[in-house]
Amino acid sequence: MIDLGGGAAGKYVSQHTQERIRRTAVVLTALLVAIFVSIPVYVMIAIAFQPSTTTFRGGTVSLLFDSFTLDNFVLLFTDTGTPRYLFNSLLVTASSTLLATALSVAAGYGLTRFEFRGKTMAARAVLFAYMFSPIVLAIPLYVIFFTLGLLDSYFALTMALTGISAPFGIWLMWQYFQTVPEALEESAWIRGAGRVRTLWDVVLPVARPGTIATAIFAFSVAWNDFTMARVVMSQDEMYTITVGASLFLDRASIGWSETMAAAVLMSLPPFAIALFLQNYLLQGFNVGGLE
Amino acid sequence: MSAVGTLESRLGELDEKRLLLVATFVPFTLFFVLVWGFPIGYALGMSLFEDPTGTAAFAGLANYADVVTDDLFVTALVNSVVYALSSTLLSLVLGLGLALVVNREIRGGHALRTMMIFPYLLPTLVVIFMWTFLLDPNVGAVNEFLLDNGVIDEPFAFFSSTTWAMPAVVVASVWKYGSFAFFILLARLQAIDPNLYERARVEGASTWQAFRDITVPQLRGAILIIILVRGIWMFNKFDIIYLATGGGPLDVTTTLPIMVYEMAFQGTPDFGGATALAGIMFLLLAVVAVVYFVAFKPEREVAT
Amino acid sequence: MARSIRLEDVRKEYHTAGTTHLAVDDLSLEIPEGSFTTIVGPSGCGKTTTLRMIAGLETPTSGSIHFGDRDVTDVRPQDRNAAMVFQSIALYPHMTVRENIAYGLKVAGVPKAERRAAVDEAATTLQIGEQLEKMPAELSGGQQQRVALGSAFVQDPDVLLLDEPMSDLDAKLKAELRVEVQRLHKEMDATMVYVTHDQTEAMTMSDYVLLLEGGRLAQFAPPGDLFDRPVSQYVAEFIGTPSTNALPATVEIGEGGPVVVGEWFEIPAPPDPFEDRIGDAVTLGIRPQYLSPDGGDHRVRVVVDVVEQLGTEFVIHGTGLDGTHINVVDESVGDATASDELDVGFDAADAFVFDDDGRTICHGDRLVAARSRPNQ
Numbered sequence A: 001m002i003d004l005g006g007g008a009a010g011k012y013v014s015q016h017t018q019e020r021i022r023r024t025a026v027v028l029t030a031l032l033v034a035i036f037v038s039i040p041v042y043v044m045i046a047i048a049f050q051p052s053t054t055t056f057r058g059g060t061v062s063l064l065f066d067s068f069t070l071d072n073f074v075l076l077f078t079d080t081g082t083p084r085y086l087f088n089s090l091l092v093t094a095s096s097t098l099l100a101t102a103l104s105v106a107a108g109y110g111l112t113r114f115e116f117r118g119k120t121m122a123a124r125a126v127l128f129a130y131m132f133s134p135i136v137l138a139i140p141l142y143v144i145f146f147t148l149g150l151l152d153s154y155f156a157l158t159m160a161l162t163g164i165s166a167p168f169g170i171w172l173m174w175q176y177f178q179t180v181p182e183a184l185e186e187s188a189w190i191r192g193a194g195r196v197r198t199l200w201d202v203v204l205p206v207a208r209p210g211t212i213a214t215a216i217f218a219f220s221v222a223w224n225d226f227t228m229a230r231v232v233m234s235q236d237e238m239y240t241i242t243v244g245a246s247l248f249l250d251r252a253s254i255g256w257s258e259t260m261a262a263a264v265l266m267s268l269p270p271f272a273i274a275l276f277l278q279n280y281l282l283q284g285f286n287v288g289g290l291e
Numbered sequence B: 001m002s003a004v005g006t007l008e009s010r011l012g013e014l015d016e017k018r019l020l021l022v023a024t025f026v027p028f029t030l031f032f033v034l035v036w037g038f039p040i041g042y043a044l045g046m047s048l049f050e051d052p053t054g055t056a057a058f059a060g061l062a063n064y065a066d067v068v069t070d071d072l073f074v075t076a077l078v079n080s081v082v083y084a085l086s087s088t089l090l091s092l093v094l095g096l097g098l099a100l101v102v103n104r105e106i107r108g109g110h111a112l113r114t115m116m117i118f119p120y121l122l123p124t125l126v127v128i129f130m131w132t133f134l135l136d137p138n139v140g141a142v143n144e145f146l147l148d149n150g151v152i153d154e155p156f157a158f159f160s161s162t163t164w165a166m167p168a169v170v171v172a173s174v175w176k177y178g179s180f181a182f183f184i185l186l187a188r189l190q191a192i193d194p195n196l197y198e199r200a201r202v203e204g205a206s207t208w209q210a211f212r213d214i215t216v217p218q219l220r221g222a223i224l225i226i227i228l229v230r231g232i233w234m235f236n237k238f239d240i241i242y243l244a245t246g247g248g249p250l251d252v253t254t255t256l257p258i259m260v261y262e263m264a265f266q267g268t269p270d271f272g273g274a275t276a277l278a279g280i281m282f283l284l285l286a287v288v289a290v291v292y293f294v295a296f297k298p299e300r301e302v303a304t
Numbered sequence C: 001m002a003r004s005i006r007l008e009d010v011r012k013e014y015h016t017a018g019t020t021h022l023a024v025d026d027l028s029l030e031i032p033e034g035s036f037t038t039i040v041g042p043s044g045c046g047k048t049t050t051l052r053m054i055a056g057l058e059t060p061t062s063g064s065i066h067f068g069d070r071d072v073t074d075v076r077p078q079d080r081n082a083a084m085v086f087q088s089i090a091l092y093p094h095m096t097v098r099e100n101i102a103y104g105l106k107v108a109g110v111p112k113a114e115r116r117a118a119v120d121e122a123a124t125t126l127q128i129g130e131q132l133e134k135m136p137a138e139l140s141g142g143q144q145q146r147v148a149l150g151s152a153f154v155q156d157p158d159v160l161l162l163d164e165p166m167s168d169l170d171a172k173l174k175a176e177l178r179v180e181v182q183r184l185h186k187e188m189d190a191t192m193v194y195v196t197h198d199q200t201e202a203m204t205m206s207d208y209v210l211l212l213e214g215g216r217l218a219q220f221a222p223p224g225d226l227f228d229r230p231v232s233q234y235v236a237e238f239i240g241t242p243s244t245n246a247l248p249a250t251v252e253i254g255e256g257g258p259v260v261v262g263e264w265f266e267i268p269a270p271p272d273p274f275e276d277r278i279g280d281a282v283t284l285g286i287r288p289q290y291l292s293p294d295g296g297d298h299r300v301r302v303v304v305d306v307v308e309q310l311g312t313e314f315v316i317h318g319t320g321l322d323g324t325h326i327n328v329v330d331e332s333v334g335d336a337t338a339s340d341e342l343d344v345g346f347d348a349a350d351a352f353v354f355d356d357d358g359r360t361i362c363h364g365d366r367l368v369a370a371r372s373r374p375n376q
Helices: A002-049 A069-077 A080-114 A119-131 A134-148 A153-180 A182-190 A194-204 A208-224 A227-232 A241-246 A258-277 A276-288 B002-045 B062-069 B071-103 B109-121 B124-133 B142-147 B165-190 B194-203 B207-235 B239-244 B256-265 B271-296 C048-054 C097-106 C112-125 C141-154 C171-187 C199-205 C223-228 C232-239 C271-277 C364-370
Strands: C005-016 C018-031 C036-040 C062-068 C080-085 C160-162 C193-197 C208-215 C216-221 C246-251 C258-261 C264-269 C283-285 C298-310 C313-320 C325-330 C340-345 C351-354 C360-363
Touching: A002 A069, A002 B071, A002 B109, A002 B124, A002 B165, A069 A080, A069 A241, A069 A258, A069 C258, A080 A153, A080 A194, A080 A208, A080 A258, A080 B002, A119 A153, A119 A258, A119 B002, A119 B271, A134 A153, A134 A227, A134 B002, A134 B271, A153 A208, A153 A227, A153 B002, A153 C193, A182 A194, A194 A208, A194 B002, A208 A227, A208 A258, A208 A276, A227 A241, A241 A258, A241 B124, A258 A276, A258 B109, A258 B124, A258 C062, A276 B002, A276 B109, A276 C216, A276 C351, B002 B271, B002 C097, B002 C141, B002 C171, B062 B071, B062 B271, B071 B109, B071 B207, B071 B256, B109 B165, B124 B142, B124 B165, B124 C298, B165 B207, B165 B239, B165 C062, B194 B207, B194 C080, B239 B256, B256 B271, C005 C048, C018 C048, C018 C062, C018 C208, C018 C216, C036 C048, C048 C080, C048 C160, C048 C193, C097 C112, C097 C141, C112 C141, C141 C171, C171 C199, C193 C199, C199 C223, C208 C223, C208 C232, C216 C223, C216 C232, C232 C283, C246 C325, C258 C271, C298 C325, C325 C340, C351 C364
Parallel strands: C036 C193, C036 C208, C080 C160, C160 C193
Antiparallel strands: C005 C018, C005 C062, C208 C216, C246 C258, C246 C283, C258 C264, C283 C351, C298 C313, C298 C340, C313 C325, C351 C360
């Protein structure tokens, strides 16, 4: 019996040691990934907020962050087209987010609530569009917009951006509305509210989390877009920030410091989303993520 | 009286219902026809003409033949496959490892999750700025680190090396898109009933056996979807490669999307060829989509 | 081979965000080998934690657990030769029923042919022979439950643990499976521990009932003892439906010794524990089943609130004149209606007396033994 007790105690220790090793490995992995993810971000921030003379002092790169300045941003706003680019970006992002979200909510509701033939085909069409290559779509869109004289217009870019963000939004809302019990609507009808009234008073408020997720995804697509803007916009004053800034490195007058300052500006909305809206975002991921 | 009332209310209901039908389906249909159906049909049409934006002489499948026999096409196809496969598989391995780690509820797991979302949301251009700087031969930290540790003797221009341009693009892509696999696998892991693991322990299974017999089979579907969907997206990826290398040097990073762009917008525009290539890519995607639809029946989630 | 389960001063604390939650508090008891023991109590009383510690899924903060002579406190669950059926049933969704049942054997390295034979035997016993090649999702709730029982059965465990396995089933299936579990217990050479919050289940199935109260042992005894000889007011009220009536009373000095005096009754009490308690407030416990309009040495007046019919019996929910809630279960009270006044009687032999802290001072038999005195 004593032997048996000893054996059990021995196992206890090894089990604990095993657990400790496992835990260390786990923490180490987490740490490595954290470093891999954060180093590029740190480098960007350090360069953007240091005077370029500090960063590139003496031929080597110093990223220790020993002095702080906003000069790079000031330079960006005074010497480059950045204010205009930002304005363009914000405008097309806002309009395409609005359009894609409205379209997704309406389509999601209709596709869920009304019975019609070919639902399977509709679902496949949405999914197919969602997997589609933006650049392949960009080429005919360019020709069509060219023919219609709509190149270099906010309208064309808004349509193109909605084109690539709406399929996923529709898919997300379609799935989301299926989790909203029809009994909620029926109970409102029984109490005398019409369908439209019900939509406004019951359906939309209940669907708000899905709507927010859709809006976040539509926003990200538009804000991050390079492909569509590159194809549709050819005049400097119509460039979005991504297209405008992509040309910075080729210009002698703009160095890394201003470029990284622009990068920081472009990172602000994603940063805010990751920080404050991540739960809505994760909801979207569970439906299938986004390109 | 009451019968009339019922009829009236029913008519009213029908009218409202019809109104809603119109309000929800018209924009949906219009959108798909205008932004998807028409352009795709238009492009497929263009691909049958010589110089479709100019003289527009019908050429049958000549454009297709030209594209397929172009040496660059084979190169680009191979590059696309290499790029899509390597970036997808690498994301999958890293995402799986990290998902298993975070699923164990370590301290700071939540912060790690937030951190992982961030690269995914960053504009591609920002990612390329970061990596271009890090890998820069003159100022880049990676070169500095490798030089200091004696791994290399002289600075190395990753994005302009014929050997290292593709791996460098893949690393940047994994940095940005890797969290897709992570979040999907994490969600799947968290959906597994913890009692299954406890039951396995009580039944005598070791940690490894429980992983092999419970975790892996439960993740199989998610892994296949990641390979398929992420794989398609990476195969069609344009911006990250274009911004990093522009397809160079010497076309080692020229994938099909880059080739399409170059044919359409660089040098003398060749819209016949570009749309033919787009048609080929459309066909490839359609094949994969059919596999996806048949194997996973994703439409079942909304239409039963 | 079945083994006894001995818990010695077992204590389990959970630490979350700086606060310590005591789930199980100094639990000591010995479950005899081969017995069927039910752990019962309200939610949050520590019954599942206790079961999980026996399984090895949780390690006690202090104290020890023994299977027979073996100290298993720190033995991994894999090495305890226990089997467990979970509340969520926990069937592997990607394995067929056959693979599910055989998984423990497979892990143990039992050859395929033997596995087949064992699964077939279990399937016959549990009447799921037709379902063996199906996936768990294709089965009904009751069938899934049988599969879970089957995988425990083929393991031939020393100890079989069941964590509220029937909480999601409807009443009819529950009754069926209750019989199944008891039959399994007869066929298996295993000590069974069954967690439930349903005291009817506990009372009907088991050899022993362990009733917990806030992580502590309230009473560990055969079901009949819990019903007839509760050690506290908590036990008396938890066991039995409807709950035991608690009538306020005081101990006074009567002509021939101490008496327990309530609104309507005066019960002679033995001098031994009661002489020291003259003037104390006590509670008289009497089960609704022992209250009847005809007969009884002592009487109580009840104002009827609601009458429910329960098969051949009727349940009266009423109020005593002092406002105490009183229930009566009897076959002959069916024609009572709301706000009727009803006189019901009981025998001292069926009553319990609890002190101010809810501990039992004495049971009915000692009240009767006190002395007999004619009652008017």
